[in-house]
Every structure is written in structure tokens, then in C-alpha cells.
Amino acid sequence: MSRRTRAVDRGLARTRRREILAVLLSRAERLLPAEADLLRAMVDTEIADGDQARRSLGGQSAAVRRLQTRVEAAEQAIVEAEADTRRAEQALADREQLALEPVQSCRICGTGYALGRPCPTCAYRARAAALTPEWDRHR
Structure with missing residues (x-):
């Protein structure tokens, strides 16, 4: 029955x-x-x-x-998963953006940097040298 x-x-x-x-x-x-x-x-x-x-x-x-x-609980997990997905997608987009920028090597120090920009290492050294007193450079 x-x-x-x-x-x-x-x-x-x-x-x-x-x-x-x-x-x-x-x-x-x-x-x-x-x-x-x-x-x-x-x-x-x-x-x-x-x-x-x-x-x-x-x-x-x-x-x-x-x-x-x-x-x-499942709805909360979905919200958290969607937030994780958005963060991961943003991180991936950021990495892809960085990967798209062409890189060149500095002929002076060998550091890699974005094409068309000044070498950050050489620029730092130049600023440091400009701020260092003359008598302290030759130590």
C-alpha cells in the first residue's frame, strides 16, 4: 500500500x-x-x-x-567563495597586466624594469649620491 x-x-x-x-x-x-x-x-x-x-x-x-x-551556511559559503573568486580574478588581472608590460635590462646595473621608464635602481643610487656629502662619498 x-x-x-x-x-x-x-x-x-x-x-x-x-x-x-x-x-x-x-x-x-x-x-x-x-x-x-x-x-x-x-x-x-x-x-x-x-x-x-x-x-x-x-x-x-x-x-x-x-x-x-x-x-x-551554504549561502554564506557561496558569498565567501564569490568574494574569493573576485579577489583571485583581480590578482590574475593584475599579473596579466604586469606580464603585458615589456621589460628591459639596465645597461649600467643590469636591473630589469619597465620599458620606457628610468631604471629605479640607478635613480635611487643617483638620489642617494646627491644627498650624500662629498667628503662621505670617498670613504
């Missing part, structure tokens, strides 16, 4: 019990002992079904909360 068939059967049984309860409750003051016993059995069954439904709902609610927590 499939889950859907069992659910339909349980729904039909519940409807039948509720119809019987309605009739019995309308005649509650004139009940025979057998009818009172039937009323008690029907009420007990309804109470048990209600309790089961509440337990099931509680379990499903807990499962939903756990899944919501997992979804939130």
Missing part, C-alpha cells in the same frame, strides 16, 4: 470517526452504555491521532530549522 493510499485511508477513517462523534454528541444525554463506550473509544482515537500529528509536526519543524541553518 502506497503512502498516498494510506493517507487517504487515514483521512476517510478520521472523517468517519468524526461523523460518529457528531451523532453521539448530539445524543449524549440519552446514551446507552454501549454507545458511551463507543464514544470513549472514538474520542481516545481522535486524541491519539492529534497527538501523533503534533509529534510529527514537531519533528518536521525541527527538520525545517536544521535545513534552514544548513541553507544559511
Whole structure:
């Protein structure tokens, strides 16, 4: 028997019990002992079904909360992964930009530097020499 068939059967049984309860409750003051016993059995069954439904709902609610927590964690991981991807793409673009600049070697010191710019090593040495007093250069 499939889950859907069992659910339909349980729904039909519940409807039948509720119809019987309605009739019995309308005649509650004139009940025979057998009818009172039937009323008690029907009420007990309804109470048990209600309790089961509440337990099931509680379990499903807990499962939903756990899944919501997992979804939130997954969404946060996606945001972090996207940020990492953007940073990596920017770093790659920066490296590609550097790789596209032609490099030349300085004929004086041999340092590599971007084509069309002055040699940073020789420029530093020239600035340092200009700032160093004459008497200190020959030590």
C-alpha cells in the first residue's frame, strides 16, 4: 500500500470517526452504555491521532530549522567563495597586466624594469649620491 493510499485511508477513517462523534454528541444525554463506550473509544482515537500529528509536526519543524541553518551556511559559503573568486580574478588581472608590460635590462646595473621608464635602481643610487656629502662619498 502506497503512502498516498494510506493517507487517504487515514483521512476517510478520521472523517468517519468524526461523523460518529457528531451523532453521539448530539445524543449524549440519552446514551446507552454501549454507545458511551463507543464514544470513549472514538474520542481516545481522535486524541491519539492529534497527538501523533503534533509529534510529527514537531519533528518536521525541527527538520525545517536544521535545513534552514544548513541553507544559511551554504549561502554564506557561496558569498565567501564569490568574494574569493573576485579577489583571485583581480590578482590574475593584475599579473596579466604586469606580464603585458615589456621589460628591459639596465645597461649600467643590469636591473630589469619597465620599458620606457628610468631604471629605479640607478635613480635611487643617483638620489642617494646627491644627498650624500662629498667628503662621505670617498670613504
